[in-house]
Amino acid sequence: MLRISDISHSVAGRPLFENASAMIPDGHKVGIVGRNGVGKTTLFRLIRGELALEGGEITLPARARIGGVAQEAPGNEVSLIDTVLAADTERAALLAETDTATDPSRIAEIQTRLSDIDAWGAPARAASILKGLGFSDAEQRQPCSAFSGGWRMRVALAAVLFAQPDLLLLDEPTNYLDLEGALWLETYLARYPHTVLIVSHDRDLLNRAAGSILHLEDRKLTLYQGGYDAFARTRAARLAAAESEARKQEARRAHLQSFVDRFRAKASKAVQAQSRLKMIEKMTPITTPQEAALKKFTFPSPEELSPPIIAIEDASVGYDGAPVLSRLNLRIDQDDRIALLGKNGEGKSTFAKMLAGKLHPLSGRMTTASKFRVGFFAQHQVEELHVDETPIDHIRRLRPTEAPSRLRARLGGFGIGAEQAETLVGRLSGGQKARLSLMLATIDAPHMLILDEPTNHLDIESREALVEALTAYSGAVILVSHDMHLLSLVADRLWLVSNGRVAPYEGDLESYRAMLLSSDKPAQKPKAAKPKRPSRDQVLAIRQDVRKCEERVEKLNEMRDRLAKKLADPTMYDSGKADEAAVWQRKYAEVMEALERAESLWMRALERLEKAEA
Template sequence: MRHAGAMLRINEISYSVAGRVLIDHASVTIPDGHKVGIVGRNGTGKTTLFRLIRGELALEGGEISLPSRARIGGVAQEVPGNEVSLIDTVLAADTERAELLAESETATAAGRISDIQTRLADIDAWSAEGRASNILKGLGFTDAEQRMPCSAFSGGWRMRVALAGVLFAQPDLLLLDEPTNYLDLEGALWLESYLARYPHTVLIVSHDRELLNRAVGSILHLEDKKLTLYQGGYETFAETRAARLAAAESEARKQDARRAHLQSFVDRFRAKASKAVQAQSRLKMIAKLKPITTPQEAALKRFTFPEPEELSPPIIRVENGVVGYDGKPVLSRLDLRIDQDDRIALLGRNGEGKSTLSKLLSGRLELMQGRITKASKLRVGFFAQHQVDELHIDETPIDHIRRLRPTETPARLRARLGGFGIGAEQAETLVGRLSGGQKARLSLMLATIDAPHMLILDEPTNHLDIESREALVEALTTYTGAVILVSHDMHLLSLVADRLWLVKDGNVAPYEGDLESYRAMLLSSDKPAKAAKTAESSKPAKVKKPSRDAVLALKKDAKNCEQRIEKLSEMKTRVAAKLADPAIYDDIHGLKEWQKKFAEIERALTLAETLWMEALERLETAES
């Protein structure tokens, strides 16, 4: 066997940094082959734990033990920007295979040649290039790109190559520290699927809830200098941990308000449905939502986006647009409309044009052909990772904001920073000494300081911990501007976006399915057609009873319909209030637009209610 039976034993370990105790007499045992997600607030020592396991840091007490032959692997840094091709770089990561192939060219003894060939066969060396290519493809590299030198790619892409190399080498203990931070949604979904079937032990530090729900079987929580292992994915962990925390009064009030709102929703449709008992499932779901942080923790995590004034719809309209670079189109036949209450997620593989579309909408790229119409007072905020990297490391957050608001008092500037969870002490700290999450908060504050009517967010959750991501969801929910979102975080997308645009084959079109169907489509497209065919042919001719998965799918369908009705009802209330304002009748053009929007919402609401009733009936039939 090539792999030792890796089991990780951590026994009473302690470690401090500059006199501050990070880990104190902590213990845990990870059985062979287990997939474990490591969670904990930023700064608690998750990355330090990895360095202790690898032996890069010396323990102050206790011991960490692994089987003697166990190989540990992880991504320390990007691969060098040299002239070696991507595929060869990944193949070289399996050092045993590389050494055996090199020796096979020089070995002369018949016995040794035989041993080498036997060992190469044992480790499946001849199919290695296909395996390496599949991993690179899953992480976003085309066949042609795999033959290109590493020097042709930027640092973020070379990190993907380094990740591909580690996955290909298949260490007994795989240590991954926030791997999705340099992946897009498609790459993150592929990795999630790959890790779930990885044949050895995996420890992954992540703040991505969906990854922690799907790819791991247990959660290791680093809190109060101790390690606690919870069985199940992240949602199970959150529920179990919440049960250990005292119920906060403010949380109880919030849930009571939610229940009252949902109950009125259920009552509204009780008369219409033959049996609307299923609508109660929504109440049960909300009842399960337990606080995962104390109120003190939550207060430190807030985001407060300034509110823009309301503009007449649409705020952006693109007709027969063509956009690209140096006269070469990237996207064509663009026919897009954005209103101020839109929440749009951009889907599509890397290189299809999501960034190009973002640049067009933010005004950093002009149309080559066609027409774009924007509301005259439209302000657009833009956040992307490169802006975090462009902060001045030798200045404080106060310095950054003072440059944009030179006449405001220091107290007002600190209040602005406080609204994004940057406290008084951090406000006066050099940016170079802030954590990644604190820098991201500063960049978000700078991007929204002018109260934009539309906010374009490109991977906003990188470096944000789970509580901060929840706070971002809350802030985006209450924000009254449009949101254009590119993210690998399925949890964020599912809670924020109510429209999906697929950027593919040079075009942008509404994606008719939901995120789950997009995920299923991506993962199925990576499987061989033969396997799909076999699965199809093996289906029974007659199904007597719907499967559990089919019932779950029907429940999800009903829930989606219900959420759509809620959203449309809220929109209808807002637009009705606008039409009730006498001031709007001074602007005939604006009035017509609002009346048109109101009619559209009413039509959509009628359709949504019909679809909901049909979904409930299908669910009733399946369950009975």
């Protein structure tokens, strides 16, 4: 169990934690959320012992291994598969020792240990992880230096997943992944055998991979059971209750103060006035957590053009005369909201560049409406901002004749305040840089906005603000994103980029997700000859087994819901109740483990019944 007990820590005199506590049982998957800058990454550094606590303590089981993605991605000549295999330091050391060991007893010990840790199955496991993160078999044999920084970060993620530390710390792990990689990571983390802490603003990841949410707010830590949506509902209810109590208290205070103000000078009422004044002084203010103002995005509105704004006829596009995509026959109208789906390397970026006019068709033609303007936002543009200039400098380069007040108003429309406007870009947060890049991409009021991974570095509140802005925007939107929540709320059309083509995808996002996850499953072995058909009594016995399994699952679900409700009570975590909370959390973990086993037994029983009745 990870115990965080009454910790305090400040950065540059600003307190981030004050007597904050939390307990994470072994094997739990916990999402860590909170506004940008509240200390989520600092918490990881405190857990790793990289920073010193000012008070309290953080304890882990003896010899527990802590792992996280290295800040610097590997860029050497070692192959990807060997880089990942080397992350299991025990396996690497044992294999190295097999070349030098001469003592028969030691050789036997080494071989036994290698067998215990499944050393011989490690290459297949490493290859599976790399494949899940988007690397083909051929790419896995290439050196790390052959890949860009974002792809190297995937290698670093693959390495820590392969090493399987007892406590896995992941800080925004989907920022360098595409949709396919993010979906694979969700399912992998849900099956991960040890404890996981995930700092993320990806709602789907927090809903599917996390069983509880640790919220960092007002320098305290609060653990909520369930995924992000359950956390949001529970917290909203708590906020509403606190606000209601605060209003009642303020009305009571105003009533008492009114009496004091009216009768303070009257001798006959002086005692009562003083009594009420003391009552006011003794009232402990009921405070509600300070929410960050929803930082808006304000996209300028373009004039309406005659449809279609883009028409593509029998076109192909690629590089150096070699087509990546061909036989393209597509149309885009100004009210379209289109998500581009497809695995990395299939041509999504190539297609986006053609739509943006950065690549011209090799054959066929692409025509655009008169006066058509396009805005393009890609993650690499955030990294290409001038770090030694301010946001005002960036926008002044594009609008040299505009008044400073107008330039500031433009920045304010994207949540960049007066203070940040004069701050060097190199000192801005990732989210502030992304906002600046979005502002620059939309400054000309484009009729079509192409967004390639726009939510990286944006917190959840900013992502919701982006959804609202895109909904209100009067131009076309082309989206490439691993954020399923964003895609589901914004996109009303899906185009699949695959096998050299771009074509409408007839299913929805959930069916696409299911297709991707099913395609990752290993091929089934050829079935043996059909077994003898079971008797009627055998079928009845299997049906009874199914019913028993189903009843067991229902009972465990009821137990889980009762325990989750109990653990969601904030008073459970009051000082002096740590041991009681630990008991209930342990019971919850035991029920979840039993539920997983029961569901597995139920599914196997259903499969037996299906085969028996076939």
